[in-house]
Amino acid sequence: MIPAPFGYKRPGTLAEALALLREHGEDARLLSGGHSLLPLLKARLARPGVLIDIARIPGLSGITETAGGLRIGALTTHHEVEASPLVREACPLLAEAAGRIGDVQVRNRGTIGGSAAHADPASDYPAALLALEAALVASSPDGTRSIPAAGFFTGPYESALKPGEILTAVEVPSPPRGSGEAYLKAAQQASGFAVCGVAALVVPGPGGTIASARVGVTGVAAPAYRARKTEEALAGKPASPDALRRAAALAAEGVEPLDDFYASADFRRQLARVYAERALAEALRRAKG
Amino acid sequence: MNISLCINGQSRAFDAEPRTLLVHLLRDEAGLTGTHIACETSVCGACTVLLDGKAVKSCTVLAVQAEGSEITTIEGLAPGGKLHPLQEQFWEKHGLQCGYCTPGMILAAWQLLERRPDPSEEEIRHGIEGNLCRCTGYQHIVDAIQAAAAQMGGKR
Numbered sequence: 001m002i003p004a005p006f007g008y009k010r011p012g013t014l015a016e017a018l019a020l021l022r023e024h025g026e027d028a029r030l031l032s033g034g035h036s037l038l039p040l041l042k043a044r045l046a047r048p049g050v051l052i053d054i055a056r057i058p059g060l061s062g063i064t065e066t067a068g069g070l071r072i073g074a075l076t077t078h079h080e081v082e083a084s085p086l087v088r089e090a091c092p093l094l095a096e097a098a099g100r101i102g103d104v105q106v107r108n109r110g111t112i113g114g115s116a117a118h119a120d121p122a123s124d125y126p127a128a129l130l131a132l133e134a135a136l137v138a139s140s141p142d143g144t145r146s147i148p149a150a151g152f153f154t155g156p157y158e159s160a161l162k163p164g165e166i167l168t169a170v171e172v173p174s175p176p177r178g179s180g181e182a183y184l185k186a187a188q189q190a191s192g193f194a195v196c197g198v199a200a201l202v203v204p205g206p207g208g209t210i211a212s213a214r215v216g217v218t219g220v221a222a223p224a225y226r227a228r229k230t231e232e233a234l235a236g237k238p239a240s241p242d243a244l245r246r247a248a249a250l251a252a253e254g255v256e257p258l259d260d261f262y263a264s265a266d267f268r269r270q271l272a273r274v275y276a277e278r279a280l281a282e283a284l285r286r287a288k289g
Numbered sequence: 290m291n292i293s294l295c296i297n298g299q300s301r302a303f304d305a306e307p308r309t310l311l312v313h314l315l316r317d318e319a320g321l322t323g324t325h326i327a328c329e330t331s332v333c334g335a336c337t338v339l340l341d342g343k344a345v346k347s348c349t350v351l352a353v354q355a356e357g358s359e360i361t362t363i364e365g366l367a368p369g370g371k372l373h374p375l376q377e378q379f380w381e382k383h384g385l386q387c388g389y390c391t392p393g394m395i396l397a398a399w400q401l402l403e404r405r406p407d408p409s410e411e412e413i414r415h416g417i418e419g420n421l422c423r424c425t426g427y428q429h430i431v432d433a434i435q436a437a438a439a440q441m442g443g444k445r
């Protein structure tokens with residue numbers, strides 16, 4: 001399995017990368033970790049004329065604290081996110097999701113920016129980014145814009161990124177005080193991708209209630225989504241197992257589940273309910289703990 | 290394109306097309322056939338090498354992406370023929386049968402022990418998740434990694 005020939009550029013700065021992208025237009029593909037793109041090239045499902053390797057551009061990787069939370073450079077690898085004490089402390093949900101991606105070798109190469117840009121409906125990060133209300137920062141020759149995760153994933157392998165834009169960072173606001181988080185996943189046996197992944201963030205309220213909850217679901221439908229009906233059913237309710245179960249039963253309400261070789265639409269709907277219930281219960285347990 | 294790599298401590302220069310996969314460069318140009326190719330589709334881990342100290346599947350890395358990097362292949366784990374504790378323990382504990390998966394398995398295990406010098410059985414199984422073995426049923430591999438961890442006493 002050898003890719004078709006292509007040209008290769010390794011710009012030294014973001015400005016150079018943007019200029020190359022403009023110059024080559026549709027014929028170019030950005031290359032970060034290559035763990036979505038190289039398999040496509042090898043299978044000749046993609047045949048770009050030029051690869052623009054941005055993996056070494058300084059300033060696009062690493063994790064820093066900001067006034068409102070964390071800034072994670074687009075080139076930060078899944079392993080770096082998984083292992084980061086900052087991420088584990090500030091938004092453990094994201095570290096947990098990163099740690100469930102593929103395997104060690106994949107996590108050593110794949111990047112958060114590449115994963116988001118690729119927008120694979122079976123990828124793990126979208127659920128976490130939705131539940132954390134993260135924003136994706138994109139640069140173009142015209143400037144920089146910040147796209148909320150809720151508007152970023154638009155379809156299978158489709159995002160709100162425009163041609164010519166490069167993702168530079170993911171910004172994750174600090175979750176509300178006292179909240180608990182969890183990411184749970186039913187993985188495809190062979191590839192490890194998510195058949196269903198649920199990210200839950202629960203904010204406990206007074207007197208054993210739930211003040212609010214956020215639930216991101218990936219793998220079940222395309223694009224990944226917030227299970228708003230589940231969230232609404234929990235707001236202000238007692239944090240009882242029964243209430244969680246009733247709310248989680250709505251986790252696939254109003255979506256059209258994927259139906260493929262790995263799981264039927266009905267099975268995915270059922271997985272969404274079961275994993276939403278478990279993720280909510282785990283998030284609540286951690287909030288209390 | 291010119292590609293310079295430091296492979297198992299030796300600086301090497303190659304002329305290769307950008308589409309050349311690292312695994313092909315290592316096997317066909319550098320002559321290091323210890324790195325195996327099996328699935329070619331990023332799932333089996335047979336082609337695992339260390340790229341700047343990180344385990345990667347070399348069928349899913351372009352040689353040009355590795356430009357200027359340090360590569361360690363299975364050959365590099367036994368300089369002068371002295372086996373690494375992982376190699377010794379795969380031998381002792383029967384961590385291989387046909388041996389096809391072994392180079393990749395050992396380098397994935399190397400990565401695990403570098404990050405977790407004293408792993409539990411569960412951590413070992415998690416650490417070699419990206420490597421498939423069709424022969425051993427994994428138990429002897431897990432035993433070998435555990436024994437190597439003990440032999441190394443926390444050092445790599």
Ligand SMILES: Cc1cc2nc3c(=O)[nH]c(=O)nc-3n(C[C@H](O)[C@H](O)[C@H](O)COP(=O)(O)OP(=O)(O)OC[C@H]3O[C@@H](n4cnc5c(N)ncnc54)[C@H](O)[C@@H]3O)c2cc1C
Pocket residue numbers: 029030031032033034035036037038039074100101102103106109110111112113114115116117118120122123124125161165166167168191192193194330331332349
């Ligand atoms: C065996 C295997 C198992 C996997 N299992 C999982 C899994 O369980 N869960 C999961 O979520 N993922 C999984 N993945 C995918 C993996 O997480 C990829 O690393 C990730 O999807 C893509 O990141 P990358 O840096 O490798 O991107 P690349 O492959 O380099 O790029 C992917 C796409 O995004 C574009 N792009 C890259 N960077 C940017 C940027 N900064 N701005 C704009 N566009 C950009 C590229 O042009 C390309 O179209 C798996 C991959 C493999 C090979």
Ligand code: FES
Pocket residue numbers: 325326327328329330331332333334335336337346347348349
């Ligand atoms: S040959 Fe590279 S992962 Fe199987």
Ligand code: FES
Pocket residue numbers: 384385386387388389390391421422423424425
């Ligand atoms: S020993 Fe034969 S594949 Fe592992």
